[in-house]
Amino acid sequence: MSVEYTKQAFVQIHPQDNVLVALRNLAAGEQIQWKGKEITLPEAVAAKHKFAVESLEVGDKVFMYGVLVGKTTQAIPLGGLLSTANLVHATDSQANGSRKTDWDAPNVSRWQNRTFMGYHRADGQVGTANYWVVIPLVFCENRNVQTMRQAFLKELGYSRPQPYRKQVRRLVELYEDGHPAEALLGTDLETLVENTDDERVFPNVDGIKFLTHQMGCGGTRDDARTLCGLLAGYITHPNVAGATVLSLGCQNAQISILQEEIQLRAPNFDKPLVVLEQQQEGTEQQLLSKAIRETFVGLIKANQVYRRPAPLSKLTLGLECGGSDGFSGISANPAVGHVSDMLVALGGTTILSEFPELCGVEDELSSRCITDAVSNRFLHLMESYQNRAEAVGSGFDANPSPGNIKDGLITDAIKSAGAAKKGGTSPIQDVLDYPEKVNKPGLNLLCTPGGDVESVTAMIGSGANIAVFTTGLGTPTGNPIAPVLKISTNTPLAVRMPDIIDLDAGPIISGEATIEEIGEQLLDLIVSVASGETTAKAVGLGQDDFIPWKRGVSL
Incomplete structure (x- = not known):
């Protein structure tokens, strides 16, 4: 069955991009109007995938988010689908050394005097749980x-609660009563609950x-x-x-x-x-x-210890994505980036990790580092990590998972350019190597792998007292000691897996909400969860994932 995310056909993410992202399933032969010209699609383009707005020859550069994300290995006609068969990972990863630390902080007057109910520690930290x-x-x-x-x-x-214990017990009863195996397959078990x-x-x-x-x-x-x-x-x-x-x-x-x-x-x-x-x-x-x-x-x-009011500056927010899709960099990730900017403007702290998913945006991120020393450490850690990956026969280009590729993230550079949107636009105050502790308010970069659980495990270990996690395919990832809020990139996912999704960013794709509006909804939810008023879905499910990272092995 075809899923319609929006009636709008496509979007260009950045004016310099020479590809468009399909927002719904597009049929072969469908005609697209683009900047005064008519493009007839030579083949079907599934939602979340990309198609060319110009004819591309072998070796041509492909741009998304305004950055190089790949080079063609085959000629691609006007309107042609980009795939792993005709595009390979490529980046312009050299930093130019310039500093671009000026930024337009968002208006946070609505949250300026807001507090959350947290657990105050003797060292000045405030917990969102105990x-x-x-x-x-x-x-x-x-x-x-x-x-x-x-x-x-x-x-x-x-x-x-053990909701499935009673279901097994019922099957045992039916089996012992002599019911045939085929009959057991049709037994209604979902209504049996053990609390x-x-x-x-x-x-x-x-x-x-x-x-x-x-x-x-x-x-x-x-x-x-x-x-x-x-x-x-x-x-x-x-x-x-x-x-x-x-x-x-x-x-x-x-x-x-x-x-x-x-x-x-x-x-x-x-x-x-x-x-x-x-x-x-x-x-x-x-x-x-x-x-x-x-x-x-x-x-x-x-x-x-009891919960007491604390300013939002005491929040340290981990920024994560997993089970990403072709909408991640358009909806949920930019919304999280807006939250990061708001929290930084309020004096809080945010952590952007997953270094394999920052490949190709080194120039933009290094220029946002507040000093040359911070920038140089970021570039050194990126290079060192890449070298370690290559030493075991891999590299950043191997990062996209089969699920990523199936849903439109066909090169690591495409995935990275969208993943970096979680970090918003604020200056980068510090760069940390795993498992160092975050000590500076503002946006921090933490060297971790791209694996969901290893990365979340690391960010919490570095001090994040709450985390937000964007997903396009659905993942139940959580953490034993910190709430992990799941934000869907598209509405069909939120409808299909409501037990793991805390907030839906799909209205950004459908045009029913802006990035800023979803970001503000998310910040309100973060405050409620941090105060113990709302339970994160991962916490309710008991999703206590904990995997330490063994350096150089995992991407």
Whole structure:
């Protein structure tokens, strides 16, 4: 069935572009009026894909968003479809060294005196949530962490509804009653729901989160230091009230390294912290019994914190996209960029990451860096990352996923030019390497991979106390300790997957709303979620994704 996103046929994103983006499915032979000339499409162009507004020869440059995004490998006729068969990744990635830090800040008078209800920490940070975290220093402790999870959640009132348990139980009953297999396929299970009405023992603690991973032992000493830095970022995070850390004892990621990384991020660290080493404690039972007792006492302290008003300048917003499509750079990403600009104008902080998806826009971003030193660090990290990717037989050009390509993002440069729109137009105050902490208000760049979960994991570890996540195809990505708001690039996605989408930017495509209007709706939603008034869909689903990045492997 054909999906109609809008009645408008196409859009030119930038005056210099020599391609147009189809906003609806266009048929072969359909005639397009463009700047006084009539273009007859030689083949069908699906919504979100691009077609040429001039005849292109082999080796010609293709521009979108006003930047080079590819070169042709085959001749493309007037109105011809751009695809992986006739276009390859190409960029003009050399920065010219100029500074362009002047910007037109948006009008934020409506939000100037606005506050959110947050958890105030002794170091001046303000959390949008109040969690306790249980973390293994090495994957050998994952089982013990999971054992603690089973022990705590139900008894503390944090167990989640299990809607599918009752469905399985019903199938068992029918099977034992002798119903044939074919009949079971037609059984209505969706109406069977199993709820839990457990009351929380600690009402001011939003949850106890159990983070597991596959690192800490093998790998280089740098890998161990980096992992400890990320875990320290979660322990010192404003959304975290306290932590329990389980160590085996002999791994590369030592307790002493974790303590050093905590001190780097919080010199006056004063949160409850339980650190236990299994090889010192003795049996598993001794370790876990002690961990349970000390964690429970820590939770009593965590429950003494209450939400209080805080200015919006205390928000640190992570900017992410995933499951991107050909509309991402036209609707949801620019709307998020407008939110970034508004929050920066209010004195807040934003983080733009995913360095493989900034390939081709280095010149624009480096020119927005406030100093040459900041610009040079960005360019150095980009080059270093690309070199590492090439060393394992890949490169930034391999970043688009099959889903990206199917929905119109056929080169990394096309994807990058649209992804960068999440960063708005404000000056770039700092550039950070993973897993450094954000310390400067304003827009920051953080070196992370383009993988959704690794990137979100990193941004939260660097201090984002809330995140916005644009998607054109749909992804349930969340985080254990920070709300992740999902913004759809198109309305059919929001209708099809309402359980994961928090806000629809599709009205930008249909012409029913402007980028600024959707951005303002999003900022209102961010404030509501940060205050605990609205639950992000990912939080409601218990989408607690956590994957540390192993440098040089993931794009």
